[in-house]
Amino acid sequence: MIDFAFLADAFSPATLFAIVIGTSLGVVIGALPGLGSVVGLSICLPFTFGMETVPSLALLLGVYCGSVYGGSISAILINSPGTPQSAATMLDGYPMAQRGEAGEALGWSTAASVLGGLLSCIVLILAAPQLARFATRFGSVEVFALILLALTCIAAVSRGSMIKGLAMGAAGLFVALIGTDPVTGAARFTFGIEFLTAGLDLIAVVIGLFALSEAFSRLAEPHGGAPTVANARLILPRLAAWKGRVVNLLRSSFIGCLIGALPGTGAATAAFISYASAKQASPRRDEFGKGEPDGLIAAESANNAVTGSAMIPTLALGIPGDVVTAILLSAMVVHGITPGVRLMSEHLDVVNAIFVVLIVVNIVMLIVAFPIVRAFGKILSIPEPIIMVGVIVFSLVGAITVRGNALDGVVAVLFGIAGYLLRRGGFPLAPFVIGLVLGPQFEQNLRRGLLLNEGDILAFPFASWIAAVIFTLTAVLILAGPAKALLPKPGPAESGRQ
């Protein structure tokens, strides 16, 4: 028997208000080139601390989904993707705008985004409970193996080398262990500093690594003034115009859902893969890249379909697939919800409310898109340095309000500077944050597993068939990189033909 009490939370005035504000902010943040979902979530986090659990998550989910869609506005109107997820949208969106069909292009992207997002909500609602039910079979060894697999996946697909990704993952796990040991109470790597006995605050570190380092990077490489766009209007496509395009929408949404559920892949990958597959399948493939609506539908439905399915491993297993879901999980921690394989069984009301909120966010996105597109020219006229200084100030405020400790602001700035340098060194930041989020779980399950297996870590892969499968997958992923490097590379003539 389903308890529908969660609907009262999901449709409370506070939640609906948070959805409208969050989605609007998300679309604006996504539309501004350079400010993606992670920066948006980081600067909106402090506003959620005084809120109830469901409205605070509604605000963050609104920012997340809105920012993924918002990137398409600048991709279409100024040929500059607001977020990396919208890079594929640019290929057909901007040529349409150049032909004087900007309104139609925005209409296709909005409709595809909303429909892709809604389809992914359905997949999330159907798949997450099944996966969560299966996850109840997981013991300590299986959870440990799963965290190891997630980190390896994220390191393998991260930008830059896998070695750097794995090193960042190890560093993130290590930093998570700074503070008091939960079993013995011994202080670890605190150097006698009282502030460190509680460990480093996850949100302060994330704000520093992503929001502050992004602001520093943008200030280091100013991108100049964006061209002014005046009086853009959004024109939704008529029903008849969808003829012959629905299959493309469904296929692209499915690709987005599938890729979104895999750790570390993300919306940009989904958008490009579905764009390529739509191009292959379309009878109008020659028109792709010249302003073909099918290209827009493929890219936008896929990248928005990721938003729902990325929540599957997060809600069912407590394993965040990317930085955005890691921030959402950390927001849950602030509200007393512990991530893990029991998240759905212990907090079913919150998870059900999240399902409903995601559906409402996608519908609200359709409504708020109209005025935001009209105001886009004015939004773009804000000078980039002022926006970045705003990001710096909001980040500082966000970091110091999490625990009410001003020293967290210093931590955020130090990690911001480190994040900027690591970016310049080609180090992917996502494995570090995922390691940081999963560190305590990783240690807890490792030590419990060692107790159960008489201290023999080599017995872990043989603990159960689930553990064996997960460890095998992890080994394959780790070995795939060096194996690929050993394969003979195509000669210049061969590569030139590709």
Added chain:
Amino acid sequence: MMYRSHHFISTPASLIDGRRRVGLSEPLIVTQLRAAPFLVSCGFTLLGAVFLVVAFTTGGGRGNLAAGDTPDALPRILLFAWVGLGLADILRQAVGSRTSSPATNGDPAEGVRDSSQGSALAGVMALTLVLSIAIVFAGYLLPVLICLPVILFLTGTRKAMPFAAAFLLLGPGLWFMFHHILGIRLPILLPGGLL
């Protein structure tokens, strides 16, 4: 990739991504290209090595590699992984730079920075750090009133109206919103006081 060609690197006043290149000689540019990621890798590994030394000089296991299920066991394993992978990355870069030709290694635009822009960024970073430390001792409002105008100036905001609007909104405006509208207290200088 045209901009990676030898000819492009030796042209001092070329344009890359809309930015004017400063007149640097080719070997210096190539050195800069390699230096930044290599130095970052070295720093990253060195930090891990420092923690590793600390891990073996303090704590329960104290120098014992087989410390067993102590609070220090997992951190040590992770530090070994951190330092080991860091060294592997340094080695990979060193070998890579020896085998690849100078002109095709890295993006030239990445390595070249306008020096004034670089110092402005360093100034912004330093001021942000000073601001965050000052907030610990003097509360939020006073330090932000002093540091914010300087940060805005350093980032190139010179026009009076945008400067004033940004300062008022991001400084006292934000403080007022958090304190009086959202009810979230920011650090204060005087307990229960205005500042």
